[in-house]
Amino acid sequence: MAQLLTDIVTKKLLSLTEAFSNLDAYEFAVLLQPSVEEAIRKDAPYGTVWAALVRPFLPYVLTRAVTQLQRDIQDVLDVEQVVTSAFVRDKRVLVELFHKVGHTELDFLVNSGLVFGFALGLWQMFLWGILPRNWTLPLAGSLVGYVTNWIAIKLVFDPVEPWQVGPFTLQGLFEKRQPEVSAEFAEFLAARVLTSPRLMDELANGKRKAEFEALMRQVVPFVVPDSVVAAACQGLRQLAQQPGSHPAHEYMARKLAIESSLNCRLKRLSPSEFENLLHPVFKEDEIVLIVVGGVLGFITGMMQYKLNFGGPAKLRRMPG
Numbered sequence: 001m002a003q004l005l006t007d008i009v010t011k012k013l014l015s016l017t018e019a020f021s022n023l024d025a026y027e028f029a030v031l032l033q034p035s036v037e038e039a040i041r042k043d044a045p046y047g048t049v050w051a052a053l054v055r056p057f058l059p060y061v062l063t064r065a066v067t068q069l070q071r072d073i074q075d076v077l078d079v080e081q082v083v084t085s086a087f088v089r090d091k092r093v094l095v096e097l098f099h100k101v102g103h104t105e106l107d108f109l110v111n112s113g114l115v116f117g118f119a120l121g122l123w124q125m126f127l128w129g130i131l132p133r134n135w136t137l138p139l140a141g142s143l144v145g146y147v148t149n150w151i152a153i154k155l156v157f158d159p160v161e162p163w164q165v166g167p168f169t170l171q172g173l174f175e176k177r178q179p180e181v182s183a184e185f186a187e188f189l190a191a192r193v194l195t196s197p198r199l200m201d202e203l204a205n206g207k208r209k210a211e212f213e214a215l216m217r218q219v220v221p222f223v224v225p226d227s228v229v230a231a232a233c234q235g236l237r238q239l240a241q242q243p244g245s246h247p248a249h250e251y252m253a254r255k256l257a258i259e260s261s262l263n264c265r266l267k268r269l270s271p272s273e274f275e276n277l278l279h280p281v282f283k284e285d286e287i288v289l290i291v292v293g294g295v296l297g298f299i300t301g302m303m304q305y306k307l308n309f310g311g312p313a314k315l316r317r318m319p320g
């Protein structure tokens with residue numbers, strides 16, 4: 001599931017180059033400067049001296065760094081790792097995503113079981129009345145559980161495209177909620193997965209941190225020693241640990257506009273494209289749900305038989 005979601009976000013919905021191009025290099029550099037300067041002062045050899053020397057030039061150097069970052073963002077930021085790690089590191093994130101995006105469909109699956117189960121249960125009762133064998137209730141119960149879940153899932157996703165039948169428009173519940181699902185999906189990813197602290201942490205500490213450090217070394221004048229550049233990178237690592245309310249994170253989140261970008265792209269998809277985008281993420285589990293319905297129906301049927309609920313055989317044993 002995590003891999004499928006990663007492919008969806010990184011290959012079909014989000015353009016890193018487009019998102020980071022929204023940053024104003026100088027404005028962002030000014031917000032980064034305090035953290036970088038403080039790290040140089042604390043972590044670099046003769047840090048106080050170097051902090052004082054580079055302070056007048058730091059906005060210019062950081063502006064160059066941000067500009068270079070915007071050009072090379074695909075090479076220095078592994079956004080696939082950001083998305084995958086969010087869902088794998090804490091599985092509650094994945095669960096919460098499906099609860100948020102699919103709450104209406106999950107409620108429908110539960111409530112439709114009452115309706116379909118009752119209707120098919122009448123058929124089960126009729127079958128037991130005319131054929132009271134030891135296998136009747138377990139077999140019928142298994143079919144009821146299987147068919148109930150199968151019908152419910154079909155109604156969630158089919159038909160994909162709107163289908164006009166007289167005055168009624170038939171369409172899968174999930175596809176019909178495309179605008180709402182798009183907004184919920186985009187909001188969740190922007191707030192819990194593709195946040196500014198997580199993106200900055202991947203830049204400074206992720207799989208491609210060597211490329212990021214090389215980028216920083218490239219934009220810093222050669223007279224500045226590597227130890228000072230390393231301290232500056234450490235400042236960005238420390239900044240990544242700051243909460244989202246930090247001015248640099250607030251600015252980055254606002255400018256990247258990940259939520260609005262994802263929401264807009266999802267809403268523009270055709271119903272079939274939208275269905276093909278998100279349905280495969282949990283399609284494999286549908287057969288599990290259907291089979292479990294059949295198994296539980298079989299167990300319930302066995303319980304009904306053991307308790308001898310109804311049927312002609314019981315009526316014949318009643319006195320009078």
